[in-house]
Amino acid sequence: MKKIILTGDRPTGRLHLGHYVGSLRQRVELQNSGAYDDIYIMIADAQALTDNADNPEKIRENILEVALDYLSVGIDPDKASIFIQSQIQALTELSFYYMNLVTVARLQRNPTVKSEIEMRGFASDIPVGFFTYPISQAADITAFKATAVPVGEDQEPMIEQAREIVRKFNYIYGDVLIEPEIVLSDNKVCKRLPGTDGKAKMSKSLGNGIYLADDPKTVKEKVMSMFTDPDHIRIEDPGKIEGNTVFTYLDAFSKNEDFEEFLPDYSCLDELKEHYKRGGLGDVKIKKFLVNVLERELGPIRERRAIYEKDIPGVYEILKEGTRKAKETADATLKEVKEAMKINYFDDSALISSQTEKYGG
DSSP: OOOEEEEEEOOSSOOBHHHIIIIIHHHHHHHHHTOOSEEEEEEOHHHHGGGOTTOHHHHHHHHHHHHHHHHHHTOOTTTSEEEEGGGOHHHHHHHHHHGGGSOHHHHHHOHHHHHHHHHHTOSSOOOHHHHTHHHHHHHHHHHTTOSEEEOOGGGHHHHHHHHHHHHHHHHHHOSOSOOOEEEOOSSGGGGSOOOTTSOSSOOTTTTOOOBTTOOHHHHHHHHHTOOOOTTOOSTTSOOOOTTOHHHHHHHHHOOHHHHHHHOTTOSSHHHHHHHHHHSOOOHHHHHHHHHHHHHHHHHHHHHHHHHHHTOHHHHHHHHHHHHHHHHHHHHHHHHHHHHHTTOOGGGOHHHHHHHHHHTTO
């Protein structure tokens, strides 16, 4: 069986460091590992419209932003197909068929759906499209027969629901669909990077993110205003590491060689943490170190982005070709699904022949 990856993001804004450590960085590693036969990376504009239906221009503008973010972090269009969800009609049709395999009660129990509804302030006015997102995601995954889905930890309930849909479909109609496996980062910190304000999740809507496209000045400003330990008032005060956003980011990004280059008084992050905990180390010093660490990571990303920004028509050609390949694959899966469901009336010569005999034709 082929090893296939399907993953993606909603184009509601530029991608940030939470996306990067949660999935983007890992996608590049998986892409370059040579372990997968096909990689599909989806710009999920149709899903983004489920709670942005009144602002389609926002989605339209951010298609390119997300594509540039993908290319700038190292997604290689020669190794991965980047495509636009709304241009693959088979995904909509698969979603419609899968709706018959899921109950309203099951959707209501999905923890990710519940938290997203709460975050957006929906009450009884939940758009149906948004509510049925797990079904749509199952269609996205199964259309490409993905065996692996690299996503953030908060998406685990969505992948499990996709697996349930696959099992039910295969039980009723025969073994057609593939159960996907979730691929999480090995680094626990990377599974959910907090916002700069210390809140549990970095989010475009909360305005607490550091974006991949941010310039050095903006990154520095955001880091210097970052949440630390509110009780660490004076330099000599002992400080807490737990819940300290600066150290969480250092856990996610710093390497031993960073200390040699930017903070030679310490050999590793553990030494820095121990000094902070016993007191005598100020927040400004560790924030300046984090700025350098992030610049080491973001510098090459900005450079690649600048190259692609000089050839926007070329970026759209990458999207067009990726979408063409994705459509071909999804259409083939839809054909198999319709055959299994026995709704391929015009392609079923045996059906036509039997009906002809039945009516004496």
